[in-house]
Amino acid sequence: MTHTPSMRDTCGLLREAWYVATTAAELGRRPLARTILEEDLVLWRDASGAPRCLLDRCLHRNARLSEGTVDGDVLVCPYHGWHYEAGGACVRVPSRGPEGRERCPSQRVPSFPTREAGGLVWVWMGDPANIPVEPFSMPFWHHDGWRSYYMVTPFSADVTDCAENFMDVPHTVYTHAGWFRSQSQKRVPATVERREREVLVTYDHSNDVIGFTHLLVNPRREPVRHTDHFFMPNVTRVDYHFGADRSFIITSQCTPVRPAETLVYTAITFRLGLANPLARLVLPPYTRQVIRQDQEILANQAGSLARYGRAFHNTEADALHVYIESLRRAALEGRPPPKPARCDIVFHV
Numbered sequence: 001m002t003h004t005p006s007m008r009d010t011c012g013l014l015r016e017a018w019y020v021a022t023t024a025a026e027l028g029r030r031p032l033a034r035t036i037l038e039e040d041l042v043l044w045r046d047a048s049g050a051p052r053c054l055l056d057r058c059l060h061r062n063a064r065l066s067e068g069t070v071d072g073d074v075l076v077c078p079y080h081g082w083h084y085e086a087g088g089a090c091v092r093v094p095s096r097g098p099e100g101r102e103r104c105p106s107q108r109v110p111s112f113p114t115r116e117a118g119g120l121v122w123v124w125m126g127d128p129a130n131i132p133v134e135p136f137s138m139p140f141w142h143h144d145g146w147r148s149y150y151m152v153t154p155f156s157a158d159v160t161d162c163a164e165n166f167m168d169v170p171h172t173v174y175t176h177a178g179w180f181r182s183q184s185q186k187r188v189p190a191t192v193e194r195r196e197r198e199v200l201v202t203y204d205h206s207n208d209v210i211g212f213t214h215l216l217v218n219p220r221r222e223p224v225r226h227t228d229h230f231f232m233p234n235v236t237r238v239d240y241h242f243g244a245d246r247s248f249i250i251t252s253q254c255t256p257v258r259p260a261e262t263l264v265y266t267a268i269t270f271r272l273g274l275a276n277p278l279a280r281l282v283l284p285p286y287t288r289q290v291i292r293q294d295q296e297i298l299a300n301q302a303g304s305l306a307r308y309g310r311a312f313h314n315t316e317a318d319a320l321h322v323y324i325e326s327l328r329r330a331a332l333e334g335r336p337p338p339k340p341a342r343c344d345i346v347f348h349v
């Protein structure tokens with residue numbers, strides 16, 4: 001079978017990952033179409049409720065299976081009704097009448113391993129022999145005293161630029177002026193570490209104030225512990241902890257759809273004691289607005305990158321970008337990760 005190479009064919013080790021395909025809540029018995037690394041996929045739940053995933057392309061005349069139906073445990077093509085079991089084998093060709101169960105093509109529709117965890121459905125896009133035990137563990141999912149919700153947002157940007165934006169502090173006083181942080185030229189020392197598959201930033205910013213939500217998340221003005229974490233190949237986790245028992249965590253799963261197209265599953269996770277129910281009402285419109293601002297600035301940046309290529313002038317505050325790019329570039333080129341590194345930086349917001 002020949003086809004134009006997809007991102008999956010050309011992204012080296014970046015395909016060896018569990019990528020989020022959908023929230024668990026959105027996936028039911030009806031086929032759902034998704035694109036990951038330029039591969040068109042169809043997902044559905046089988047009769048036991050388990051998520052299943054095949055390439056979205058019928059063996060017969062190539063119709064998209066995602067526009068078909070699920071009947072018991074089989075997926076039925078919308079064009080001539082070929083039946084497929086979850087492993088991608090054709091089990092019935094209706095036009096062949098009573099013999100249509102025996103005389104199916106021996107070829108299968110490619111299938112992809114799936115997992116359901118942390119309120120998400122994941123698809124393994126790499127070599128099945130390389131599957132790690134489980135996908136990324138969503139922090140404090142369904143833990144006592146913690147609440148979480150998801151937002152799903154399409155970005156016109158690639159995974160690297162999305163992940164870097166989600167960990168970038170200096171932009172918060174411009175892109176999110178008045179919403180997240182306000183410019184006050186406060187000095188912020190930080191340590192940036194690159195590990196084998198991670199970049200970790202630890203900020204010394206204990207009097208940080210996060211927009212008007214500060215009254216909700218940190219009313220007692222306790223010292224703030226802020227860390228930003230990137231996990232290869234596509235996850236960021238931003239932690240704010242206030243004193244001993246209040247926390248606010250933003251975890252972003254960046255699913256590569258096509259070049260300069262990323263679907264981001266953002267988990268907002270918090271533990272705010274008696275303010276939990278109020279936070280569940282107030283935080284969604286607030287976080288939605290902040291993400292909308294990032295969507296716009298990343299589309300703005302992607303336009304220039306597409307026109308002129310990547311030529312950056314980095315400052316100390318960009319150390320984490322340089323580290324993230326070095327890890328992702330090595331994986332893209334199929335090389336082992338660069339050596340661990342660490343630097344102390346200072347910037348002002």
Ligand code: FES
Pocket residue numbers: 058059060061062063077078079080081082
């Ligand atoms: S194209 Fe799918 S059954 Fe004909």
Ligand SMILES: [Fe+2]
Pocket residue numbers: 165166171172175176290294
């Ligand atoms: Fe942002």
